[in-house]
Amino acid sequence: MFCFQCQETFKNSGCINNGVCGKTSEVANLQDFLIWISKGLSEIAVKGKDKESEVVDRVILNLFTTITNANFDNTAIKERIVKTVELMNSLREDKDYSEAARWSSVDFSEISEKINSQEVSILSEKNEDIRSLKELITYGLKGMAAYTRHAKVLGYESERVNNFIIKAMAELLKEKTIDELISLTLETGSMGYEAMATLDSANTKTYGNPEISEVNIGTRKNPGILVSGHDLKDFEMLLEQAKDSGVDIYTHSEMLPANYYPKFKKYENFVGNYGNAWWKQRDEFEAFNGPILMTTNCIVPPKNSYKDKLFTTGAAGYPGCEYIEEDKDGYKDFSKIIEMAKKCDAPEEIEKGSIVGGFAHSQVMELADKVIENVKNGDIKKFIVMAGCDGRMSDRNYYTEFAKKLPDSTIILTAGCAKYRYNKLNLGDINGIPRVLDAGQCNDSYSLIQIALALVDAFGVESVNDLPIVYNIAWYEQKAVIVLLALLSLGVKNIHLGPTLPAFLSANVVKVLVDNFGISGITNVEDDLKTLVMK
Ligand code: SF4
Ligand code: SF3
Structure with missing residues (x-):
């Protein structure tokens, strides 16, 4: 291989x-x-x-x-x-x-x-x-x-x-x-x-436009099902089938943004988000006690303690874990998962409290006047796009440190599971605008682009590169690759990409990206803060 x-x-x-x-x-x-x-x-x-x-x-x-x-x-x-x-x-x-x-x-x-x-x-x-x-x-x-x-x-x-x-x-x-x-x-x-x-x-x-939402990260006393991955339709089908079963539904990792959609909020058994980014699943899935549905990546090879409770569907699959097929109309029968959940203990509570998210483009446009006013009066000096993926390697602590050390006059715009590196840091707000604005899943980086384009209009500048927005993006898998290529095709320059540049980029291809788009890697928190934020 x-x-x-x-x-x-x-x-x-x-x-x-x-x-x-x-x-x-x-x-x-x-x-x-x-x-x-x-x-x-x-x-x-x-x-x-x-x-x-x-x-x-x-x-x-x-x-x-x-x-x-x-x-x-x-x-x-x-x-x-x-x-x-x-x-x-x-x-x-x-x-x-x-x-x-x-x-x-x-x-x-x-x-x-x-x-x-x-x-x-x-x-x-x-x-x-x-x-x-x-x-x-x-x-x-x-x-x-x-x-x-x-x-x-x-x-x-x-x-x-x-x-x-x-x-x-x-x-x-x-x-x-x-x-x-x-x-x-x-x-x-x-x-x-x-x-x-x-x-x-x-x-x-x-499912409606995502809206500002306070997401519960604690647990209730009922048994639960944990849903991960990116597929909202699977999530809806499961919520609907489980609504009167006495089983609660929680999101994990990239499914967290489901909590921001109006249509899902009406389900009384939808409790909130459990745990963190995908790579912590071996501990968190074990503590959850109930079955888990993986609708897409990212799967980590499961521990035996919960392997028989891990289900996959769609493009996802793991040997020895049951796969839920769809019928010819696209319907999936999740009854087996619901029945299994009823016999399981309630999740062990690993966190308490709540986090705030739901800042996709429509919600941010509603706040646009306030945002622009804060930029004009100097209370917001810079937006840092820190979207992308999370991963298990310790060098990603860089992103936590970077977020912590950002000046109070900055706002982080995020999407994807990269947010788990700093979404529980309580970074506060600027005149009521939270300092971490989570647009949603990695695909919702689309919202971040929409927000940037709206700011181009509002400030009457020529391009997104003239805005007070800088990019410090973390990547892991191939969805981040398409997000990056989309940004480049729109002419976004000077993106910092980490924690390492892709191994599949040859030295000459890196040179093309540097010469034409100003792409660079990351160095260390102090130096990158100077280059990206203080300049
Ligand atoms: Fe897995 Fe990544 Fe290695 Fe490919 S490069 S085998 S996806 S860890
Ligand atoms: Fe994450 Fe897999 Fe990329 Fe969708 S869940 S951003 S890594």
Whole structure:
């Protein structure tokens, strides 16, 4: 195996025997093969007369399945390989295709032979810069696919985004120049922005605009179900099915922003958020006592103490944990989880109190006058975008320290699970405006962009780069990659990215990003405060 798609990759170079995330080499190799034939399937669709929606759905699910920490289940990945090959076989015409598009076997001894030949490995591309850009685009597409699927289950999609995903996947099989790949990278970013906008519409039109909310972080005495990941539709179905069961529902990690949506608040058994970011789940899931539903990443290989209570659905999967299928209408039956919860103890209380969030674009626009007035009178001097991911490595304490040491005249704009590094620090407020404004999940970085664009209008400046906004973004997996590419495609400059720069960026690609976008890594809290905030 060779995988370097996430921030925690071994020695910031590449996982070679096992993933730091817990991915086995068998799963990693099968995932590489799945991506390779997904590109082949895309090529068949691009060269064919009609772009079958079945192709789009299949490629999107395959991309999403290979996101870091989403699916560790070799059986599930093999099943997806078989379905993909069968679809290719049914659509292939009498045309000239690449080897990936010609692949027609579902015999796993042949597939293993192909994998062992190393021809579908990331390292099969020998030119380091071409490999770097092709992987950057692939990872962006993975993030875009995740957001696209969340929107699709709510009945929203963008044909442009769908077509782009298929086109770009097919393009990645071709020989390309550096310049061609750079322009495909930027196109990926702007399509990523459209995918995020589509998901924003899907979420807000279905569940209402997020509003300022005080979220309970304590527990009640009933047994509970804990829901993690990003899929709001799964969350709604579970809330609805559990509403009269006597079982309480709690969010974990990236599901926290569900607490901000008006439509979910009406459920009396929706208690609040339990615990922190994904990487603390081994302790927190154990203390929770009840079953847990993972709707997407990030899954950490579970402890035996709760493994039989961990359920997955959608693109997520873990061997030995039960997977909840959807029926042909998209309905999922969660009764087994609810019945299991009834027999479990109530959650152990690990925290008390509340946190405040819900500052997506519509809510912030309502506060716009107040925000602008505070900027004009100098009470707010700077906004620091600290969105992105959290991770388990101790070097991420940097973000807690950075947040603590920010001057009182600054506001943190956040989205994604990066917020857990500072959302319980009680950083106070500026004339009633909290100093940490959480817009929601990582995809709600879209809201942060909307807020920046509104400020451009309000202050009459030329671009977002003329605003008192700086960027200190933390990344971990591929959804952060699409958020980053979206920001670059909008012309946002001087983003600081940490805790380390992606291992998949070659020295030359980093140079392109530095020269054109002023991207840089992080150094230490004191120096970065000077560069970002005090200047
Ligand atoms: Fe390693 Fe990250 Fe790939 Fe997992 S996803 S195998 S930790 S690079
Ligand atoms: Fe977090 Fe996985 Fe990226 Fe969605 S839950 S931001 S890491």
